[in-house]
Amino acid sequence: xxxxxxxxxxxxxxxxxxxxxxxxxxxxxxxxxxxxxxxxxxxxxxxxxxxxxxxxxxxxxxxxxxxxxxxxxxxxxxxxxxxxxxxxxxxxxxxxxxxxxxxxxxxxxxxxxxxxxxxxxxxxxxxxxxxxxxxxxxxxxxxxxxxxxxxxxxxxxxxxxxxxxxxxxxxxxxxxxxxxxxxxxxxxxxxxxxxxxxxxxxxxxxxxxxxx
Amino acid sequence: xxxxxxxxxxxxxxxxxxxxxxxxxxxxxxxxxxxxxxxxxxxxxxxxxxxxxxxxxxxxxxxxxxxxxxxxxxxxxxxxxxxxxxxxxxxxxxxxxxxxxxxxxxxxxxxxxxxxxxxxxxxxxxxxxxxxxxxxxxxxxxxxxxxxxxxxxxxxxxxxxxxxxxxxxxxxxxxxxxxxxxxxxxxxxxxxxxxxxxxxxxxxxxxxxxxx
DNA sequence: TGTACATCAGTGAACGCGCGTTCACTGATGTAC
DNA sequence: TGTACATCAGTGAACGCGCGTTCACTGATGTAC
Numbered sequence: 098x099x100x101x102x103x104x105x106x107x108x109x110x111x112x113x114x115x116x117x118x119x120x121x122x123x124x125x126x127x128x129x130x131x132x133x134x135x136x137x138x139x140x141x142x143x144x145x146x147x148x149x150x151x152x153x154x155x156x157x158x159x160x161x162x163x164x165x166x167x168x169x170x171x172x173x174x175x176x177x178x179x180x181x182x183x184x185x186x187x188x189x190x191x192x193x194x195x196x197x198x199x200x201x202x203x204x205x206x207x208x209x210x211x212x213x214x215x216x217x218x219x220x221x222x223x224x225x226x227x228x229x230x231x232x233x234x235x236x237x238x239x240x241x242x243x244x245x246x247x248x249x250x251x252x253x254x255x256x257x258x259x260x261x262x263x264x265x266x267x268x269x270x271x272x273x274x275x276x277x278x279x280x281x282x283x284x285x286x287x288x289x290x291x292x293x294x295x296x297x298x299x300x301x302x303x304x305x306x307x308x309x
Numbered sequence: 310x311x312x313x314x315x316x317x318x319x320x321x322x323x324x325x326x327x328x329x330x331x332x333x334x335x336x337x338x339x340x341x342x343x344x345x346x347x348x349x350x351x352x353x354x355x356x357x358x359x360x361x362x363x364x365x366x367x368x369x370x371x372x373x374x375x376x377x378x379x380x381x382x383x384x385x386x387x388x389x390x391x392x393x394x395x396x397x398x399x400x401x402x403x404x405x406x407x408x409x410x411x412x413x414x415x416x417x418x419x420x421x422x423x424x425x426x427x428x429x430x431x432x433x434x435x436x437x438x439x440x441x442x443x444x445x446x447x448x449x450x451x452x453x454x455x456x457x458x459x460x461x462x463x464x465x466x467x468x469x470x471x472x473x474x475x476x477x478x479x480x481x482x483x484x485x486x487x488x489x490x491x492x493x494x495x496x497x498x499x500x501x502x503x504x505x506x507x508x509x510x511x512x513x514x515x516x517x518x519x520x521x
Numbered sequence: 522t523g524t525a526c527a528t529c530a531g532t533g534a535a536c537g538c539g540c541g542t543t544c545a546c547t548g549a550t551g552t553a554c
Numbered sequence: 555t556g557t558a559c560a561t562c563a564g565t566g567a568a569c570g571c572g573c574g575t576t577c578a579c580t581g582a583t584g585t586a587c
Contacts, residue, residue, distance in 0.1 A: 114549060114563060136348075139540060150565050152543080157563090161541070221491065260497050264488075265514050269477075272484025276476075279433065285472050302477050326530060326582060351573060362532050364576080369530090373574070 111148065119157040119167075121147045126168045130211045135218075140164060169219030172212050179205045180240060194244040199270050199300040200293070206274030207292075213274060241266060248304065266303050273299050323360070331369040331379075333359045338380045342423045347430075352376060381431030384424050391417045392452060406456040411482050411512040412505070418486030419504075425486060453478060460516065478515050485511050 115121060125146035129138050140161050141151045158164045183201035184194065206213040242263050245251065250266075251258035273296065276282065286295040327333060337358035341350050352373050353363045370376045395413035396406065418425040454475050457463070462478075463470035485508065488494065498507040 112549085118563080140542085141540060151541085152566075153564060155542075217487070257497070257500055261501075261510055264494060264497060265481075265511050268484035268488050268511065269481045270484070271488060272480035272482070275429070275487070276480050276483060282476060285469070285476060288469055289473075298473055299477050299480065324582085330530080352575085353573060363574085364533075365531060367575075 115147075115149065115153075118147065118149060118153060121149075122154055122157060122164065123167050123171050126164060127171075127209075127212055130168070130215055131209065135211055135215050138165070165215065166219055168212070169216045172209070172216040173220075176202065176205050176216070184240070193248060193304065195241070195248055195266065195303055196297065196300050198240055198244060199266075199273075199303060200296055202270050203274050203277055203296050203300070204293075207277040210278040217271075217275075238263070238267075269303060270300070327359075327361065327365075330359065330361065330365060333361075334366055334369060334376065335380050335383050338376060339383075339421075339424055342380070342427055343421065347423055347427050350377070377427065378431055380424070381428045384421070384428040385432075388414065388417050388428070396452070405460060405516065407453070407460055407478065407515055408509065408512050410452055410456060411478075411485075411515060412508055414482050415486050415489055415508050415512070416505075419489040422490040429483075429487075450475070450479075481515060482512070 122143050125143045126138055129142055129146055140154050140158075143164065144151050144154050147153075154164065158167065180198050180201045183197050187197045242259060245262045245266060246253055246259060250262035253259075277296070282295065286292045289295045289298055334355050337355045338350055341354055341358055352366050352370075355376065356363050356366050359365075366376065370379065392410050392413045395409050399409045454471060457474045457478060458465055458471060462474040465471075489508070494507065498504045501507045501510055
């Protein structure tokens, strides 16, 4: 009877040690970013959101910037997973691999617009994303390159041509991703019978990159 | 002898009234944004940069947000001017109008990366850009639509097709614009003999949108 | 042309606030013997 | 299995700072007569 957790209100019965506060903090940061905007994210706000004292984060992150980078990195990992998942579960053989990946990319940005914005900032800040897991970071890029070559966007031995094709596709999809939450496109989305159709119609044009 | 301006140091001999403080403040804001990042812009910093007391801006802007919007709006105006100028001065008839406009757009973003970022944030926040000068705001868009129709991207009576073509081109150019300051593309820029060639090579693909 | 006065566009001091970060601390956990 | 102790992951109070904004003020300008 002595040590049993107090049953009164089990959400308030948090143990002194959190368990995985680092993860809880990045999750809290994502919540804040999406709910109140990237500007609203502070170390204190993150701690508050995670239900922890203002000093607690310093046991897991050197400073605010390190938290931001962790959030961005987590975002890229999740984006990579989303793209892989889409490839693995796509059943319609008439849809090209590039389009499947592209749609997954855009939908991720659509669902996490503020996070996507932060990820982009991280990617710009120097080469901020840590190089330790270059493999992981490259996953998405490799998928795209492979798919573009398969689609005939460039000859397999035309290295520069391949890079340019990748850059084009990347820029295009990035543009669509960022614009995806623009209200300006709402009428067009409706006219095409839904958001997803709109993106598919746009992404179809990536195929045009390979046209001779 | 009485009222003559003190000649000692004419940069320090600013009159009590500024002349055009509103403009000086938006210029100062742009300086700060490009120099220290959008995060660093505060009303106080803007006033400091303009050499004026912290309370002075309140005679010209209701609050910080109004200053930000003014900066964004000014950015769009300048971008529109840059595109028009490029159209008016392009002499090579082998370059399509879409590509001329696109390159001007991308180069503007390349030269003002942080400002471009702020502009985009302004455009996203609600329909933040004031509607009074809808005409002006539409200038760029009209130029693009006209050029795309001229390029055969869609039949003149296919209204939806035109809109989709515009959306595609817009997303693509936006993507290139934002990626233009990514160091990741530096090797490719070099391989293609310079930055401008790189953008031209990318933008050439906008033409592919019209391919049947 | 000169004077009185309303209005405009600045000043500078002050406010309350949330932030990042540090510090000495303490409760919980894991390990050596 | 039990005890001593090092280590880890929290707490909460405190710091100094720059911020947005307000306020009573004052210098400069323009207008009526």
